Amino acid sequence: MDETDFQPGSGPEPDDLQFEIEQAEDYSQYLLHSKAEIVAALRSLIQRRALVSAYIDPGRGFLLTSLLNLEADTGTLLLDWGRDDEINRQALSATQLILSAEVDKVKVQFTLSNLLETRLGGRPAFLAALPDKVLRLQRREYFRLSTPIAKPVKFVTTIKRVDGSTLIAEASLLDISGGGVGLMATPSLAALLPSGTVLSDCKMTLPDEGLLVGKLCVRNKFDVTTRGGARYVRVGCEFLNLPGARMSMVQRYITRIERERKARLSGMS
Template identity: 40%
Template sequence: MTIENHNRVELLRSDDFAQYLLHEPRQIKQILRALVDNRALITTYLPSGNQSFLTAMLALIDDEERLVFDASKEGAVNRRVAEAEELICATQVDGIKIQFPLDDIQEVTFEGRDAFLAARPDRLLRLQRREFYRLVAPITHALNCVIPLAQKDGPPRRLEVRVLDISGGGLAIAVPADEDVFSPGREFGDCRITLPDFGAITVRIKVRNLFRVTNRNGVEVLRAGCQFVDLPASANNLIQRYIFKVERDRSARERGM
């Protein structure tokens, strides 16, 4: 699994966004109806996280407690979908990021076409505030974080790690695979992040999840998803300005400016 693939499906598994999860059936059904009406393209990730396919919601049935979604054109993908215990679906509607899981999946024929039937999701993530989108750190401007690690004897050891993505709520970092001090719930204070063109900020982070992944170059690392703890308003402001600048520069390059 590559780090890039894992970023796309982390939201539902991260406590950073728990407050943006919808659980009320009426709200979830309303959003699913909009996806059906708009025939929104939905990226659906298979359990391994390193394979996905595009689909669309075709209908809500059984008092909107089950939904029908289009099958892939590839038979091998459909076989994996039929065997999956859970899929993660992600899409955007009017700039709003939507993500939800699907389970209880069955192969069906719907209006003469191959399709799948699944239970209505019991939770759905709906993110519309810009500051909570995670920005994947650009390769051209490395974003690093220096974490002081307490030692039994002597001053703290300073561990410099690469920031994979960042938002107003937290960040993900790549930790060497042999580091054993990182575990969910562990907090690290006085961490220093240098934001190119904006300077350094000092933050406290709390590890929320930890995954062992392999980079494209074959090097195995730990990917630690972290939450900011009591983030100062001044630091949050710099993070938002940094995200805005990176996105603006990226858009300018795409337009050829």
């Protein structure tokens, strides 16, 4: 669910939410670092009067705000004052705030710290320094599709061992997005895939689409235990320089599977 859907007293608590901007290794290609790009991204939120959710340190709650003004010359940002004075005080004393908004299916996230109280037009407001990075992520890029169990996507690649020998490795995809894939790997296979490993010849057969060939970089690994007690490792991999035609293949596959899934659910209702 999107952060802006959260309402106090229902759904996950704020500290259960995950933010892409905190997963720099997975989303580095979507981070803006130049001041000009950061200013442009934030000004778009001002122009669209976007609602922004500001999360106060881990587990300390959140407030709904909006960006009021931006001064590129002084490197400052003004934000609207929240409705709850206690939450406003927490925001002023917070070590860090994570801010998240979505406009036209583009997610924008950034962090702020050391907020100050100021006034704008006679009303209280927050004053902050411009962030040093902003994440800008389109929905089609961050939507992650769990691959169908009935039609698994097979993954094959060649791994080079430390001694110079090679191994043909096979796995199934757990999920796929425009940014990469999640592999269902045995612990022994995962041990051969440390973070940062580049797999230059990866082949995935997408049902009804064809053979997808690309280069992947291992970004993270998580141990998983199923309800039945089986264990495997989810190996998260990022696409590296995937050509546009192959990216279109991924998007067609995701769109079709999601459409089929919704049709089945609609037929069951």
